[in-house]
Amino acid sequence: MTALRSFLAVLMLLGLGACALPTGANRLSPEESAELRQKADRAARQFAEVVETVEPVAERMCRERREDDRCAFRIAIDSRGRMPANAFQTLDTDGQPVLIFTLALIADMQNPDELAFVMSHEASHHILDHLKRQRDYAAQGAQVYADAALRAGASKAAVRRASEMGAAYGARSYSRQFELDADYLGTQIARAAGYDPLRGALYFDRLPDPGDKFLGSHPPNAERMATVRRALAAR
Structure with missing residues (x-):
């Protein structure tokens, strides 16, 4: 484009x-x-x-x-x-x-630094193949939970619910790490494109902090900022 x-x-x-x-x-x-x-x-x-x-x-x-x-x-x-x-x-x-x-x-x-950082972050999700990896983890989780339900003699409906629960758990298990990995590579992309990733990542300060929730989809804002700083230090 x-x-x-x-x-x-x-x-x-x-x-x-x-x-x-x-x-x-x-x-x-x-x-x-x-x-x-x-x-x-x-x-x-x-x-x-x-x-x-x-x-x-x-x-x-x-x-x-x-x-x-x-x-x-x-x-x-x-x-x-x-x-x-x-x-x-x-x-x-x-x-x-x-x-x-x-x-x-x-x-x-x-x-522009904020927009460049967000764009670089999203591009990093693809470069790191996060969509496929998330699908794989979801499939693995679904299989593990369904097998456990079958071994316990659960009904078909219970096995289906277990499979759905396992898929959700598998998909969420690595989501926060995916976000941090995308922040790291996104920092490098934004910097290579001529932007200030640290200034761009200040966008986090305007977002509600997700904290450290179990199976939360996003990591705490402080952890994301620390990841950006590590990426900038790794020249």
């Missing part, structure tokens, strides 16, 4: 998202409307610039680390205006990586 295409897409979508305002928003003053448009314009330009600089670095590091050729990153935008701030990695029908960002996340980024 070129910077121009990214810019036009985000500018249009942020403009559409800005139209989905609370009741009474149609009475915005001309000054307020102009300010809203300026914010959308800045966010769109920032997104386009970060895509243009981060994507080729992520692709290069992907080709250095993966044995297959699935490194043609595509950056996509979730245009549903009411979706919360979020970014995630998935695959297209050809198994190529897709990084998806919601409008709320794009608008919430306070500087």
